[in-house]
Amino acid sequence: MATTGDLAERAREEIRRLAEARGHPTDNARLALDRLDQAFAAGELQRTPRLDEAVGDLRLALLQDEGQPLGGKSAEASRFILRAIVRGLEEA
Amino acid sequence: MERLFGRPRPSDDEKRRIPPGQYLTGKWPVLHYGSVPRTDLSTWDFKVWGEVERPLDLSWDAFRELPHTAVHCDIHCVTKWTMLDADFEGVSVATILDLAIPKPTARFALAHCEQGYTANLPLDVLRDEDVLLADTYDHEPLEPEHGYPLRLLVPKRYFWKSAKWIRGLQILDHDAPGFWERYGYHNEGDPWKEERFSER
Numbered sequence: 602m603a604t605t606g607d608l609a610e611r612a613r614e615e616i617r618r619l620a621e622a623r624g625h626p627t628d629n630a631r632l633a634l635d636r637l638d639q640a641f642a643a644g645e646l647q648r649t650p651r652l653d654e655a656v657g658d659l660r661l662a663l664l665q666d667e668g669q670p671l672g673g674k675s676a677e678a679s680r681f682i683l684r685a686i687v688r689g690l691e692e693a
Numbered sequence: 694m695e696r697l698f699g700r701p702r703p704s705d706d707e708k709r710r711i712p713p714g715q716y717l718t719g720k721w722p723v724l725h726y727g728s729v730p731r732t733d734l735s736t737w738d739f740k741v742w743g744e745v746e747r748p749l750d751l752s753w754d755a756f757r758e759l760p761h762t763a764v765h766c767d768i769h770c771v772t773k774w775t776m777l778d779a780d781f782e783g784v785s786v787a788t789i790l791d792l793a794i795p796k797p798t799a800r801f802a803l804a805h806c807e808q809g810y811t812a813n814l815p816l817d818v819l820r821d822e823d824v825l826l827a828d829t830y831d832h833e834p835l836e837p838e839h840g841y842p843l844r845l846l847v848p849k850r851y852f853w854k855s856a857k858w859i860r861g862l863q864i865l866d867h868d869a870p871g872f873w874e875r876y877g878y879h880n881e882g883d884p885w886k887e888e889r890f891s892e893r
Contacts, residue, residue: 658872661809666728674726681876 603692604647612640613690620683627671630659630679633686646693655685703777710767711775712884718774721830723838730807730858732842739826739843740805740861746794753842757828759784764823766848768855769884781846783827786819789862798866804845807858812871813880814847814854816864823848826859851882851889 603609619633634656640646662678665671701719703711711717734753741749751759763782769775795816802819804812818824827846828835835841840857847854853873874880879888 654875658809658875661872662726664727664808666731669728672723672725672727672729674724678726678872678876681873685876 604645608643608645609693612636612645613693616640616690617687620687626676626679626683627663630663630683633683634659634663637686640693646690649689649692652686652689652693655682655689658682659686707777710777712769713887714889715769715773715775715884718776721776721779721839722770722772722774724770724772725838725857726810727808729837732807732837732858734842737842738860741789741793741864742861743864744796744799744866745864746796747792749789749793756784756826756843759788761828762825764825764827764846764848766823766846768848768852771851771853771878771882771889775884780831781825781827782829782832783825783843783846785822786824786826786845786862787822789826790816790820790864793864795864796866799864801865801868803863803865803869803871804856804859805861805863806856807860810856810858810872812845812854812856813869813874814850815868818847818850819862821847821849849883851879851884853878854882 616633616636619636620629622629637656641648659679659682662675662682663671701717703717707717737753739749739751739756761782762785763780765778765780767775767777768779799816801813801815804814825846826843828843830839835844843859844857845855845859868880870880877890879891881888
């Protein structure tokens with residue numbers, strides 16, 4: 602069952618706003634991931650298998666070795682996976 | 694092949710080889726997420742596991758000793774570029790499957806790559822004669838950004854299915870979406886049907 606209450610709704614709204622903000626998708630993704638981690642840690646939202654998978658995949662897309670640029674598909678992956686995360690927030 | 698505004702202009706014969714919605718490129722673009730992985734061939738291996746009678750764990754030297762075959766093909770990326778007349782060499786996936794002996798229940802495979810990348814394909818597609826585990830392009834080892842030391846080559850599908858930096862094949866009795874397929878890319882990816890994206 603999804604988390605309810607003001608804190609949960611505020612967390613969902615903030616994550617949605619970060620995910621859909623103007624700006625570079627990889628920057629949005631990092632900010633949305635940070636806020637999602639906070640929400641999980643604070644108990645505002647609960648983990649789901651679908652969100653855990655998407656979060657894991659998004660972290661892979663953002664992996665960046667020292668001295669190397671991110672690949673060109675990191676931005677597209679961020680956009681696609683953020684959409685999945687936003688869809689999954691209602692179950693969290 | 695002439696050039697038009699920096700892009701090659703295809704001849705009539707070449708136009709027939711370019712799927713709908715694609716344009717011809719003369720250079721091989723580099724597209725991936727994350728960084729280019731560094732590879733140590735002394736610890737590199739290639740595994741086949743799952744619905745097989747004989748799981749495999751091949752070192753680089755063992756892989757290189759397998760019979761190699763050449764494939765001349767056209768490749769098509771979902772981002773709309775097509776490159777004609779590409780020359781790859783490698784080990785036929787059918788050869789690898791014959792070594793591993795898929796169980797009667799085996800129907801699909803999930804390619805596992807460095808950095809957690811995955812791509813799914815039916816086994817009957819992987820058994821096509823032009824499907825390789827490719828270790829050379831244009832008679833040279835793959836460039837790091839194009840998958841060194843090994844990539845899958847599946848010319849009949851959009852090129853995200855030709856997974857770079859491949860490390861193994863998981864043989865399955867069911868289909869399981871890969872990385873891009875989970876987030877909106879088409880499950881089949883046939884360029885001649887323009888199967889770019891799903892409804893997800």
